[in-house]
Amino acid sequence: MKLGREERAMLDGRHGPARREALRQQMEVGRFFDAGDFVEVAHVHLMADTESLGESGVEWLEAISRLPEPERRVRVPTVTDPRGIDFCAYRKLRQEERMAALERRAIAAFESMGILMTDTCINYQSVLPPVRGEHLAYGDTGSTIYANSVLGARSNFEGGPAALCAALTGRVPRYGCHLDERRRGTHLFEVRHRPRTWSDWGALGAVIGKRTGDYWTVPVIAGIDGAPTSDELKHFGAALASYGSVPLFHMVGVTPEAPDLARVFEGVPPDPVRIDPQDVDAFYASFGRHEDEVHVVVFAAPQLSLVELKTVADSLAGKRVHPRTALLIATSPEIKAAADRMGITATIEDTGAILLRGVCFYQMYARELGRANGWTNLLSNSAKLVNIVSGYGYRPVLATTEACIEAAVNGRM
Amino acid sequence: MPRTIRGHPGIGSKATGEALVAKDDFSARYDLDRIAGVFSRPGHRLHGERYVGRVLVLNTAKGGVATSWMLREMCARGMAPAALLLNLANPIMAQGAAFADLPFMDRFERDITDAIRTGDRVTVDPRAGRVTID
Numbered sequence: 001m002k003l004g005r006e007e008r009a010m011l012d013g014r015h016g017p018a019r020r021e022a023l024r025q026q027m028e029v030g031r032f033f034d035a036g037d038f039v040e041v042a043h044v045h046l047m048a049d050t051e052s053l054g055e056s057g058v059e060w061l062e063a064i065s066r067l068p069e070p071e072r073r074v075r076v077p078t079v080t081d082p083r084g085i086d087f088c089a090y091r092k093l094r095q096e097e098r099m100a101a102l103e104r105r106a107i108a109a110f111e112s113m114g115i116l117m118t119d120t121c122i123n124y125q126s127v128l129p130p131v132r133g134e135h136l137a138y139g140d141t142g143s144t145i146y147a148n149s150v151l152g153a154r155s156n157f158e159g160g161p162a163a164l165c166a167a168l169t170g171r172v173p174r175y176g177c178h179l180d181e182r183r184r185g186t187h188l189f190e191v192r193h194r195p196r197t198w199s200d201w202g203a204l205g206a207v208i209g210k211r212t213g214d215y216w217t218v219p220v221i222a223g224i225d226g227a228p229t230s231d232e233l234k235h236f237g238a239a240l241a242s243y244g245s246v247p248l249f250h251m252v253g254v255t256p257e258a259p260d261l262a263r264v265f266e267g268v269p270p271d272p273v274r275i276d277p278q279d280v281d282a283f284y285a286s287f288g289r290h291e292d293e294v295h296v297v298v299f300a301a302p303q304l305s306l307v308e309l310k311t312v313a314d315s316l317a318g319k320r321v322h323p324r325t326a327l328l329i330a331t332s333p334e335i336k337a338a339a340d341r342m343g344i345t346a347t348i349e350d351t352g353a354i355l356l357r358g359v360c361f362y363q364m365y366a367r368e369l370g371r372a373n374g375w376t377n378l379l380s381n382s383a384k385l386v387n388i389v390s391g392y393g394y395r396p397v398l399a400t401t402e403a404c405i406e407a408a409v410n411g412r413m
Numbered sequence: 414m415p416r417t418i419r420g421h422p423g424i425g426s427k428a429t430g431e432a433l434v435a436k437d438d439f440s441a442r443y444d445l446d447r448i449a450g451v452f453s454r455p456g457h458r459l460h461g462e463r464y465v466g467r468v469l470v471l472n473t474a475k476g477g478v479a480t481s482w483m484l485r486e487m488c489a490r491g492m493a494p495a496a497l498l499l500n501l502a503n504p505i506m507a508q509g510a511a512f513a514d515l516p517f518m519d520r521f522e523r524d525i526t527d528a529i530r531t532g533d534r535v536t537v538d539p540r541a542g543r544v545t546i547d
Contacts, residue, residue, distance in 0.1 A: 026511075
């Protein structure tokens with residue numbers, strides 16, 4: 001890899017051991033993917049919940065936080081993804097004190113590095129929306145695919161350690177989504193039926209995601225007439241990234257790099273794969289139904305926008321969540337503050353539902369959470385969430401927001 | 414006679430172990446019970462299999478970004494595979510391997526899940542871009 005003066009100085013250790021180690025790891029990855037050089041990033045979104053960090057990850061962060069200030073501060077604005085503990089709710093949720101203790105240590109280390117604790121996966125809606133052409137280091141598959149696809153910014157999936165390396169060096173190896181030639185369409189999907197609900201958009205993302213090959217596939221979606229909303233694209237993208245592991249899609253006539261078919265593909269488009277309404281129905285059906293009681297209903301993954309929270313609050317208003325069912329709703333600290341101010345939180349909590357701040361269900365020790373509370377049968381409107389939690393010992397079912405709320409109130413589907 | 418398969422030069426140092434092979438994809442977050450050291454995702458062909466100390470051979474990297482923290486954590490607790498071989502990597506796996514110093518390779522001259530069988534004794538040399546089967 002070609003190194004500039006600044007990069008060589010970091011590699012030589014002139015900016016301390018953390019930046020040297022960060023650059024070393026980045027060069028390993030750069031060589032692995034045949035990157036020619038580095039590209040500077042405008043900001044970083046760091047995915048580093050304590051469940052995935054573990055004790056060893058937190059120790060690594062603490063080692064950095066003990067360095068002299070000039071050697072440990074991040075070089076570009078760095079914001080965080082959801083955390084594993086909401087300190088206002090963790091006891092009620094029967095999370096363990098050791099989890100909260102690890103969380104506190106991680107937060108202290110991040111703060112000493114100058115990281116902004118936004119604790120959100122919808123930073124593109126609520127903190128700092130990326131700009132077209134901006135190079136970024138994003139660390140959540142949902143935020144990355146949204147930034148790349150809907151906003152035309154440029155980021156690979158930068159997992160926690162890689163995003164932290166980018167924060168320390170201010171750059172990433174230039175490969176994948178940073179390159180024009182890697183952003184062109186590779187597969188064409190023709191949608192015959194516009195999704196209606198958020199879960200329908202997620203289901204469509206999942207159906208297409210299951211048909212993409214790998215990270216280097218760039219699906220192009222045709223047949224969506226008129227711009228979807230930010231929340232619809234959020235559910236679509238999060239599910240597509242979760243099922244397909246892809247960081248980028250184009251939607252013809254909607255997203256900025258896909259004004260028409262000819263320009264999104266280099267040359268002649270491939271034969272389209274047709275996605276029929278039956279494909280989406282079959283996806284819902286693959287989860288079955290809960291014939292007996294529903295233990296937990298979750299609205300999360302991604303965290304809810306203010307608009308989603310308002311919608312959920314309006315449908316819940318005046319009802320009571322069933323005593324044997326838990327209803328969990330996760331949002332970001334910024335949106336939670338807005339919801340508090342606007343009375344949305346009170347409407348939600350009056351029903352017995354729990355509004356969580358700065359966390360996301362699958363990033364808060366979901367396996368232990370299920371065991372501690374006796375939760376197996378889970379219902380969600382998030383196609384991404386139902387994908388993840390089956391590996392965590394749950395029996396998840398996908399349903400619309402309305403059906404989820406009805407089940408939370410009745411205790412069964 | 415030992416057989417050699419070439420791939421794109423990878424990450425980490427030389428390692429040897431007994432192979433555990435499937436044509437499925439791989440995500441540390443979605444597929445594993447990392448405390449018990451077994452595959453826990455019900456639909457995965459290696460469900461119930463113990464992966465610790467073995468050369469894990471799978472198709473492509475799938476799933477979320479958490480895998481890159483998890484590999485180092487698994488290594489730190491002595492609960493990691495000896496090496497990981499995929500037909501096709503994604504950035505998360507490569508970043509995780511670089512962070513964990515876990516031997517890791519991809520892009521082989523043939524389908525690696527066909528070339529290696531479960532139980533084979535395999536030596537991985539990432540720098541040289543070479544895998545040897547005894």
